Amino acid sequence: MIRIPISEKQKEEMEAIYWNWMERYHLEKLLAIIAKDAIFKELVMDGKADLLDALKTYLFSDCDELERQKSRIDNMRAENKYIKQETEDYLKARYENFRNSQAAKIVQVMNLTVCPYCNQNHLNLVYQEGKLRYWGSLDHFYDKKTYPELAVCLYNLIPVCKVCNQLKSCQKAEIAHPYQYKKQSSIQFKTVFDDKLDLDYLQGKSQNFRIAIEESQLTQEDKEEIRLFDLEHRYQQLKQNVQEIIIKSKAYDAVYQKQLESEFGFSREELDAYIFGYTDNHLNRVLSKFNLDMVKEFMG
Ligand SMILES: [Zn+2]
Known part of the structure; x- marks a missing residue:
């Protein structure tokens, strides 16, 4: 991945x-x-x-x-x-x-x-x-x-x-070699909301949603990876993380951002990464990729 x-x-x-x-x-x-x-x-x-x-x-x-x-x-x-x-x-x-x-x-x-x-x-x-x-x-x-x-x-x-x-x-699969840096993975996490009448989850108040992987961009190798490592199921347990990100994205408004930027001397990108828990290359922070996808979904 x-x-x-x-x-x-x-x-x-x-x-x-x-x-x-x-x-x-x-x-x-x-x-x-x-x-x-x-x-x-x-x-x-x-x-x-x-x-x-x-x-x-x-x-x-x-x-x-x-x-x-x-x-x-x-x-x-x-x-x-x-x-x-x-x-x-x-x-x-x-x-x-x-x-x-x-x-x-x-x-x-x-x-x-x-x-x-x-x-x-x-x-x-x-x-x-x-x-x-x-x-x-x-x-x-x-x-x-x-x-x-x-x-x-x-x-x-x-x-x-x-x-x-x-x-x-214990399985056979044709996936991309992880050292093959030119072949980037297209696996992207998102939330799916079924019940149109309950929008509480957009406020971070309910777990009435599902964690899914965006299918439109996936290559055959990505699909194999998802199946092989059971990624969609293994990420289902992270609804709590999604709720936290939604709540943080609301609490972390423009005024607060400016305040943090001047107080700590970090750039906006650095602050986002610290607050929402991701790194540039995802290889030295668990759930970094997932957190970044969620931030993109909820903060635009
Ligand atoms: Zn693993």
């Missing part, structure tokens, strides 16, 4: 953390595994001459590249070509190791504190015995059961909450 912009500097840092982990502890064994598995080798080499170079490129495939690799794997399967069980087990075990030892550092570099799929749950980083630990989940965008070949590709791993990870792991 929320795309994750990753700057060149962040990419560099993430790849440095990854490669340090790989080179120090696993590279030698991985190269030996590749040497013994012709199918996996073909996949990694991808027509290149230098194995180490090819491996690095493979492991750091971006979202477009991952999509291409996935197609290559599908084609190989069609020809009945599979990587060896030993390779699969090794890659899955490396993933577990990466998750336990490196995910916290990656999440920190990404500056991500909220799940990008639902924008409802925190991704907690916790200090435990002097070590930073990540308590959220890592989603394999291309699931590791179907595509174990991509189990340790850095950009196939997406920090998400446990609820979303569970929902995604």
Whole structure:
């Protein structure tokens, strides 16, 4: 739902953390595994001459590249070509190791504190015995059961909450890759009011309305996301938030706005964000996207 912009500097840092982990502890064994598995080798080499170079490129495939690799794997399967069980087990075990030892550092570099799929749950980083630990989940965008070949590709791993990870792991869906920043999501929340005779909800006095998602702009990928993560149901419980926003929007009139602006020295945009609880990119505040949509609906 929320795309994750990753700057060149962040990419560099993430790849440095990854490669340090790989080179120090696993590279030698991985190269030996590749040497013994012709199918996996073909996949990694991808027509290149230098194995180490090819491996690095493979492991750091971006979202477009991952999509291409996935197609290559599908084609190989069609020809009945599979990587060896030993390779699969090794890659899955490396993933577990990466998750336990490196995910916290990656999440920190990404500056991500909220799940990008639902924008409802925190991704907690916790200090435990002097070590930073990540308590959220890592989603394999291309699931590791179907595509174990991509189990340790850095950009196939997406920090998400446990609820979303569970929902995604037990269903198939074609959604947009969260690192695909160019493909913005069109998911937009709104309220729907059925009973024309009761307008109390517009005063924030009743919960006689429903929270819905605007359907007119949705792409196929957005629709899949809504279904996969059960977004409409998961947002129904937020009527209280809507009421608060309606009441705040009434209390926060032009005179009060001016007063706040001069008293605190904030811009109008900054004040709106603080009062109604949203941020620019939605990735470090829960419900930021929802709150912003509600503010747009009720404040224009
Ligand atoms: Zn989530």
